[in-house]
Amino acid sequence: MPSTPTEPDDYVIGRVQQALAHDPRVNELDVTVTIKGGKLFLTGTVTTEERCRAITEIVCRECPDLDVHNEVAVVSLREPDGADVEELT
Amino acid sequence: MSPVRVAAVADVHCGQDSAGTLAPHYEHLAEHADVFVIAGDLTRRGLPEEAQVLAGELADVAAAVPTFAVLGNHDYHSDEEAMVAKVLDEVGVEVLEGAATTVESEGGARVGIAGVKGFGGGFAGACGTEFGEPEMKAFVAHTREISTRLEACLEALTDADVRIALLHYAPVDDTLRGERLEIYPFLGSYLLAEAIDRAGADLVVHGHAHGGSEKGVTPGGVHVRNVALPVINRAYRVYELG
Numbered sequence: 001m002p003s004t005p006t007e008p009d010d011y012v013i014g015r016v017q018q019a020l021a022h023d024p025r026v027n028e029l030d031v032t033v034t035i036k037g038g039k040l041f042l043t044g045t046v047t048t049e050e051r052c053r054a055i056t057e058i059v060c061r062e063c064p065d066l067d068v069h070n071e072v073a074v075v076s077l078r079e080p081d082g083a084d085v086e087e088l089t
Numbered sequence: 090m091s092p093v094r095v096a097a098v099a100d101v102h103c104g105q106d107s108a109g110t111l112a113p114h115y116e117h118l119a120e121h122a123d124v125f126v127i128a129g130d131l132t133r134r135g136l137p138e139e140a141q142v143l144a145g146e147l148a149d150v151a152a153a154v155p156t157f158a159v160l161g162n163h164d165y166h167s168d169e170e171a172m173v174a175k176v177l178d179e180v181g182v183e184v185l186e187g188a189a190t191t192v193e194s195e196g197g198a199r200v201g202i203a204g205v206k207g208f209g210g211g212f213a214g215a216c217g218t219e220f221g222e223p224e225m226k227a228f229v230a231h232t233r234e235i236s237t238r239l240e241a242c243l244e245a246l247t248d249a250d251v252r253i254a255l256l257h258y259a260p261v262d263d264t265l266r267g268e269r270l271e272i273y274p275f276l277g278s279y280l281l282a283e284a285i286d287r288a289g290a291d292l293v294v295h296g297h298a299h300g301g302s303e304k305g306v307t308p309g310g311v312h313v314r315n316v317a318l319p320v321i322n323r324a325y326r327v328y329e330l331g
């Protein structure tokens with residue numbers, strides 16, 4: 001169901017979260033969805049660029065009337081260097 | 090006995106789109122660690138095909154360093170968790186599902202690892218109980234059962250010099266700082282910490298709380314580290330014990 005001007009923001013957020021959890025391209029439960037000033041913001045991290053792009057597609061399809069801002073980051077996978085060790089005593 | 094170096098990560102959420110993205114970052118892991126533990130959410134939706142991709146990414150590191158994993162909630166999504174575990178076992182990633190094992194480090198220390206997925210329920214003063222509807226009872230009973238199993242697994246590691254509890258869900262709320270309070274009961278349970286404190290351990294490693302923080306401690310004083318990828322923001326963390 002596309003969003004309508006009368007649909008309260010909270011229900012739009014719920015719908016977007018369900019769509020992100022179920023879409024097999026992302027299955028993403030850890031993206032935060034907020035709506036402020038009529039704009040929809042997505043924050044959090046994912047593990048691949050493909051998933052980050054898919055999130056924009058999924059949410060724009062779900063909310064065609066909203067200005068969608070995908071601020072999700074792709075997590076850094078850089079290997080730590082040898083000195084980057086925490087000693088636990 | 091020389092110190093034991095533990096490399097740890099969680100929440101790699103491997104999918105078909107992850108091929109080639111992980112292996113290059115584990116290239117030097119064997120130089121820095123005696124064991125490698127992966128704390129669940131190995132795959133995006135729990136498909137054997139996704140596990141196959143991850144197996145390809147981990148095969149080299151698992152051949153060089155004893156590598157262990159537990160499953161996370163994502164690995165259960167397609168009801169194929171047994172196959173996910175089998176695919177990983179085939180490349181030498183030992184999946185511990187309510188099981189314990191001991192390996193010897195290069196420095197001659199016996200490293201015991203007890204692995205369970207864990208589950209939710211919440212923390213002191215704000216937790217679910219086995220009361221009311223069957224669904225609610227089942228929710229908390231699942232956590233209790235896993236916690237009992239974890240305690241038995243840790244207790245079985247009598248010959249280990251250091252003991253590691255490997256979980257997906259959080260045993261304390263310290264490492265959830267940054268997550269919304271409302272979802273804490275879905276992120277972990279104090280029952281896991283209670284089991285760990287009763288049996289004893291040197292380190293607890295978990296993931297699942299992508300928005301949480303790295304460091305915590307159980308009420309009994311055991312180090313807890315949340316190694317979810319978005320929390321550590323690197324391929325893995327290394328902890329030195331003993």
Ligand SMILES: [Fe+2]
Nearest residue numbers: 100130297299
């Ligand atoms: Fe996760």
Ligand SMILES: [Fe+2]
Nearest residue numbers: 130161162297
């Ligand atoms: Fe998880």
